[in-house]
Structure formats: C-alpha cells, structure tokens
Amino acid sequence: MPAMHYRLRWPDASESTCYSPSLVIRDYFEPGGSYALPEFLRRVREATQIASDRVAAKYGFACSRAADQLDVIEAQAARFTDQPDARVQMLAFQE
Template identity: 70%
Template sequence: MPAMHYTIRWPDDSEATCYSPSLVIQDFFEPGHDYPLDDFLRRIREATTIASDRVRAKYGFACSMAADQLATLEARAADFAATPGAPVRMVAFETTSA
C-alpha cells in the first residue's frame, strides 16, 4: 500500500512533516494552497479516517500511526484556536512505499 509524507506550514511559519498510510491526502489538499484552520482540521480528519480505514480493509486493523499523526496535528492546531481562520499551508507531498 503506498504511503506518503506531506509537509504543512502552520500560521506561525513553522513546518511539520506528517505521515499518511494512504495517498488519499492528495484528494483533499493541493500543494501551495492555504486552508483556514477549521477547514484544514475538517479535511485532515476526514482524509486520515479514510486512510486508516483503507489499512483496516487491507490488514484487518486500523493504522495507529495515522491516529497518532492526527492527534499531533489536532494538539498543534489548538495553539492557533484563538484565530480559527489562521492559514495552514500544504507545502508538499512525498510518496513512499509501505
């Protein structure tokens, strides 16, 4: 199953490289595009759920790394909760093989 890493830029200009066990992230985001924080969280939750469900369908269990990644993103997003429209930029995708 192809996996991927993707890089995002938070509203404070810090960057994070993140993991998805599926390429589905590419269906929800475009590199170089900014997403308001609440929209970013909605999209990343949906995409991560789909990605984890794909792992469950193939291997019989959900992807714990996807769940951990989502928890990390949600915790970091809380730092910007006072400005819900703060932009999160999808910087790049990097496909890997799992």
C-alpha cells in the same frame, strides 16, 4: 499500500512533516494551497479516517500511526484556535 509524507506550514511559519498511510491525502489538499484552520482540520480528519479505513480493509486493523499523527496535528492546531484568520498551508507531498 503506498504511504506518503506531506509538509505543512502553520500560522506561525513553523513547518511539520506528517504521515499518511495512503495517498488519499492528495484528494483533499493541493500543494501550495492555504486553508482556514477549521477547514484544514475537517479535511485532514476525513482524509486520515479514510486512510486508516483502507489499512483496516487490507490488513484487518486500523492504522495506529495515522491516529497518532492526527493527534499531533490536532495538538499543533490547538495553538492557533484563538486566531480567527489562522491558515495552514500544504507545502508539498513526499512519496
């Protein structure tokens, strides 16, 4: 199963490299795209669940690394929930 990394820019201009066990993340984001924080979280949760489900279908167990990555993303996003105009930018996909 092809895994990939992707780079994010948070509202404070910090950047993160994140992991997905599947290329499905590409179906939810565009490189250079900017997403309101709630929309970003909705999309990344859905994409991560699908990716983990694909791992489970292939190997018989969910991807704990994907779940851990989502926990990190959620924690980072929590820093900006008090900012109504907070946006997250998808910088690039890295295979």
